[in-house]
Amino acid sequence: MSSTTTSTTTSTSTSTSTSTSTSTNGNTATTPAERTGARTDEAAALIGGARERIDTLDDRIIGLVQERMAVSAVIQEARITSGGRRVNLSRETAVLGHYRDALGKPGTALAMTLLELCRGRV
Known part of the structure; x- marks a missing residue:
């Protein structure tokens, strides 16, 4: 029974930390407008959606950089193996x-x- 209580507490704690964030002045932001710095909920919704898009783009960029690093390693290995410079x-x-x-x-x-x-x- 106590493990069920612990699980419920953990779940509640996780959802609470997801719905709030701490601003630079230490106050806890609870509304979408407060989390985004927007003055209206409409602007906050727009900003929230745009931030999600940026996060998706950042993930793609990181993946492309990692792919570029792997291709570059192949090129460097071929160059060095053939007697060239790295x-x-x-x-x-x-x-x-x-x-x-x-x-x-x-x-x-x-x-x-x-x-x-x-x-x-x-």
Whole structure:
């Protein structure tokens, strides 16, 4: 019987933490507007849906970065095995230019991060 009570308590605790969040000033936000910083429930609903979409996009981006890292590892292994260097600087320069052209100056920083992730460990 006590395990049933514990299970119920755990379930209640989980649902409570899902429906509330703590704001930067330490207050507990309980309404959708408070959780999103919106002034109306309508705006909060829009923001909530958009945030879910961003979370989905972030998951896809992370998956693509992981895939890029795996492909890069295959390329590096082939290059090293054939007697070449692990990094091809002219290729990296082309990647930096591609991201800069598509996204502006912040694109260069993003490309640098991707290249660093994809270089692997020495």
